[in-house]
Amino acid sequence: xxxxxxxxxxxxxxxEPLFPTAAMKQAYLDAMxxxxxxxFQYHTVAGPVxxxxxxxxxxxxxxxxxxxxxxxxxxxxxxxxxxxLVAKALLNKGDAMVVEAPTxxxxxxxxxxxxxxxxxxxxxxxxxxxxxxxxTLKAHPEIxxxxxxxxxxxxxxVTMSLAKRQRLVELANQYNFIILEDTPYRDLRYTGESLxxxxxxxTEGRVIFLSSFSKVLMPTLRTGWLVxxxxxxxxxxxxxxxxxxxVPNLTASAINQFLANxxxxxxxxxxxxxYRIRQQAMIEAIERELPDSATATKxxxxxxxxxxxxxxxxxxxxxxxxxxxNQHIAYVPSKNFYAYKDHxxxxxxxxxxxxxxxxxDGMHRLGQLLKNAAELV
Amino acid sequence: xxxxxxxxxxxxxxxEPLFPTAAMKQAYLDAMxxxxxxxFQYHTVAGPVxxxxxxxxxxxxxxxxxxxxxxxxxxxxxxxxxxxLVAKALLNKGDAMVVEAPTxxxxxxxxxxxxxxxxxxxxxxxxxxxxxxxxTLKAHPEIxxxxxxxxxxxxxxVTMSLAKRQRLVELANQYNFIILEDTPYRDLRYTGESLxxxxxxxTEGRVIFLSSFSKVLMPTLRTGWLVxxxxxxxxxxxxxxxxxxxVPNLTASAINQFLANxxxxxxxxxxxxxYRIRQQAMIEAIERELPDSATATKxxxxxxxxxxxxxxxxxxxxxxxxxxxNQHIAYVPSKNFYAYKDHxxxxxxxxxxxxxxxxxDGMHRLGQLLKNAAELV
Numbered sequence: 001x002x003x004x005x006x007x008x009x010x011x012x013x014x015x016e017p018l019f020p021t022a023a024m025k026q027a028y029l030d031a032m033x034x035x036x037x038x039x040f041q042y043h044t045v046a047g048p049v050x051x052x053x054x055x056x057x058x059x060x061x062x063x064x065x066x067x068x069x070x071x072x073x074x075x076x077x078x079x080x081x082x083x084x085l086v087a088k089a090l091l092n093k094g095d096a097m098v099v100e101a102p103t104x105x106x107x108x109x110x111x112x113x114x115x116x117x118x119x120x121x122x123x124x125x126x127x128x129x130x131x132x133x134x135x136t137l138k139a140h141p142e143i144x145x146x147x148x149x150x151x152x153x154x155x156x157x158v159t160m161s162l163a164k165r166q167r168l169v170e171l172a173n174q175y176n177f178i179i180l181e182d183t184p185y186r187d188l189r190y191t192g193e194s195l196x197x198x199x200x201x202x203t204e205g206r207v208i209f210l211s212s213f214s215k216v217l218m219p220t221l222r223t224g225w226l227v228x229x230x231x232x233x234x235x236x237x238x239x240x241x242x243x244x245x246x247v248p249n250l251t252a253s254a255i256n257q258f259l260a261n262x263x264x265x266x267x268x269x270x271x272x273x274x275y276r277i278r279q280q281a282m283i284e285a286i287e288r289e290l291p292d293s294a295t296a297t298k299x300x301x302x303x304x305x306x307x308x309x310x311x312x313x314x315x316x317x318x319x320x321x322x323x324x325x326n327q328h329i330a331y332v333p334s335k336n337f338y339a340y341k342d343h344x345x346x347x348x349x350x351x352x353x354x355x356x357x358x359x360x361d362g363m364h365r366l367g368q369l370l371k372n373a374a375e376l377v
Numbered sequence: 378x379x380x381x382x383x384x385x386x387x388x389x390x391x392x393e394p395l396f397p398t399a400a401m402k403q404a405y406l407d408a409m410x411x412x413x414x415x416x417f418q419y420h421t422v423a424g425p426v427x428x429x430x431x432x433x434x435x436x437x438x439x440x441x442x443x444x445x446x447x448x449x450x451x452x453x454x455x456x457x458x459x460x461x462l463v464a465k466a467l468l469n470k471g472d473a474m475v476v477e478a479p480t481x482x483x484x485x486x487x488x489x490x491x492x493x494x495x496x497x498x499x500x501x502x503x504x505x506x507x508x509x510x511x512x513t514l515k516a517h518p519e520i521x522x523x524x525x526x527x528x529x530x531x532x533x534x535v536t537m538s539l540a541k542r543q544r545l546v547e548l549a550n551q552y553n554f555i556i557l558e559d560t561p562y563r564d565l566r567y568t569g570e571s572l573x574x575x576x577x578x579x580t581e582g583r584v585i586f587l588s589s590f591s592k593v594l595m596p597t598l599r600t601g602w603l604v605x606x607x608x609x610x611x612x613x614x615x616x617x618x619x620x621x622x623x624v625p626n627l628t629a630s631a632i633n634q635f636l637a638n639x640x641x642x643x644x645x646x647x648x649x650x651x652y653r654i655r656q657q658a659m660i661e662a663i664e665r666e667l668p669d670s671a672t673a674t675k676x677x678x679x680x681x682x683x684x685x686x687x688x689x690x691x692x693x694x695x696x697x698x699x700x701x702x703n704q705h706i707a708y709v710p711s712k713n714f715y716a717y718k719d720h721x722x723x724x725x726x727x728x729x730x731x732x733x734x735x736x737x738d739g740m741h742r743l744g745q746l747l748k749n750a751a752e753l754v
Contacts, residue, residue: 040595
């Protein structure tokens, strides 16, 4: 979209001006100085124990997970590799798994490779519909895995309630499945109170907690981390060795140096201060601009809100026929966020990559677009 | 092995003192300076086109591959990811493939994940036995993939002859299979003349040429690169996106800066100068120390020689019962280098990680060990 006044709600990337570039540059230099030539040698599939110890500490203090040691923490090539390796470990062709509807498109692309049978459970304003989940589990007790983004859902924008987190773990125990709790946005809360992770309620080692540095530090680090039982992690290490041999030591050491010499929480507080302004602008714009025929989720954190429009409107067609050429705005249409690509009246809007002025202007145009579209229905 | 006088022939890692540490540090700083904050953002699954253009150039000038553009070059997370993604693209459970006997253990661990049916073809002093391969292909025309390390074989130490490279491509055309040509050691030639790559003879886009920076620059870069048809690469990009989303831009940009401001060929010449001294020491020690009951390959490059001993000797038992406790030497026993783990009278010896004095001393001890063992047989 090459219009001078284009406004894109499509971003999934963090805002570059907020990157801790100078501190990370220093962290790379520190990592090289600390180990010299040896920095650049082969190391291990697990990566530096100091970094895993720091993350174990963080898992306990910030994610409310108990009894975490470095042996429970695994470093991955971004959150994406965490999803891929869990899928590879658990899914054979045709195996049953649950995804939220909608769900993260990158997770679907990882799962798709192993050709599972998907069961979709709808997303509600307080997280996935656990009653519908239980019905699904009763009908399909062969379900092995459930994937959820419980905090500031991508693309849904909603957060799973405390009660649902507890119930979800109870269902996992009762129906014998693994939960992959994907939390790339968990630290990015702008309003409301933080909830314990789903992993917090785990009593039988059934929850894999997955986080990433892509949104709170920088994407190019390509470093995610997960917390799981040592039994699961040992299995995942075998898969990682076969997939790409080991964690890149220089990168992991640089992150370790960054965390040793900077406060990640202070950096996150700075991110949240700026992103909160954009979140507020988005929430106000939703109330001001959207017609009654459209509903939007009100995110308390993360990157996205999700807009649902009249079922007669196909948001993919609307994007190409009206939104882009006439209003010069772009969003991500709903279709790709569903396992069966059968949902066509939703859209994902990013608000963290735009200024409050751009949000107000773009949402005004979206409001016009949806009013016009509703009249044609 | 904690003995003061221990000598380990086990290494698979390059010699750290030969790393271009200062130049690589500068390359990271240059990469950060060039793009600023944007260096650290998400980029693309393919990585910087400048680096792929340089590698396309190198593929043509150094690997004798014709008509290579940036679109034919794919960056991977080390050579290991190249092997894994090719396996994922081509192999379903039970599919037939050919490996050399012996072969690289890391390749077996990648292939194992996809549960192929292995057909082994023996390695000869001039590369794999192509007559045996043809017999295997006649009996099993369903074979889809062949994996080979043609230059300075790991673990075999041998190099495939020109005639066999040509014949191998002819067989691939005739019997409709893909060749994965893994070349991590190709640039590390100490004696003799370089041969054209197998890919050089490719007429139907059946050869995937795989290289890596781990042995000629540094392992922690975790960067391999492959040359293939755009059809194959497009398929591999989809798998890479699902596996780990994209190439780490900072790392790839640093390699690009290194190549822009340093001569990789001059660096390789320095490596070869030092490694040649160690190779000569190994070849002399083999002739001087090994009993007639043992044979060793004479590598012209790479990291390894392969010793075959009397069939009655189990090199795994010998390692733990005699070599380590009595002679204080270590090697990698043959068992793990075979798809069916059924070969027990070989060993892999590394010579690039030891000084000429260590090689002479260690090989003298190995000679004693094998003489004693032969007497007991």
